[in-house]
Amino acid sequence: MTEKKLIDLYPYRIDDGEVTFLLFKRAKGKIYEGQWRMIGGKVEPGETYWEAALRELLEETALTPSKMWTIPSLNLFYEHSSDSILQIPAFAAEIDRGDAIRLDREHTEYSWVEHDEVSEYLYWPEQIRLIRLTNELIKNNKILNDWRVPLS
Numbered sequence: 001m002t003e004k005k006l007i008d009l010y011p012y013r014i015d016d017g018e019v020t021f022l023l024f025k026r027a028k029g030k031i032y033e034g035q036w037r038m039i040g041g042k043v044e045p046g047e048t049y050w051e052a053a054l055r056e057l058l059e060e061t062a063l064t065p066s067k068m069w070t071i072p073s074l075n076l077f078y079e080h081s082s083d084s085i086l087q088i089p090a091f092a093a094e095i096d097r098g099d100a101i102r103l104d105r106e107h108t109e110y111s112w113v114e115h116d117e118v119s120e121y122l123y124w125p126e127q128i129r130l131i132r133l134t135n136e137l138i139k140n141n142k143i144l145n146d147w148r149v150p151l152s
Helices: 048-062 116-121 123-138
Strands: 006-015 018-026 037-042 066-078 083-094 109-116
Touching: 006 048, 006 123, 018 048, 037 048, 048 066, 048 083, 066 116, 066 123, 083 109, 083 123, 116 123
Parallel strands: 006 083
Antiparallel strands: 006 018, 006 037, 018 109, 066 083
């Protein structure tokens, strides 16, 4: 069996010093139908994980981040259907205020959500944890240069 290579991406923006995260509601007929989620996707052959995250952001929202970085943690969970333990790298992408979002067919709506409200939207504990960690790193200015993804 081929190992799945997946990514998670947590878009955020900063408004007047407050961090909000962009979440999406999955469309009918899609995996995770009706659930609110961050951006996720598969790594294509020849792509790095961070390139896949950047591509998925563009495909699903038509957004280009002003900054992108690796969250120093993984989304880790067991998937019974494949009997696999998935270790998914997570990325954060800063979106400029006012950038227009164009949803693809995978989503029906989106919402900007504060970190302390994400548990009202998300079911997956690791996604909630990763958003809270990301918020803490941003608020405390603890994003290391080593984590930054070169966008140019």
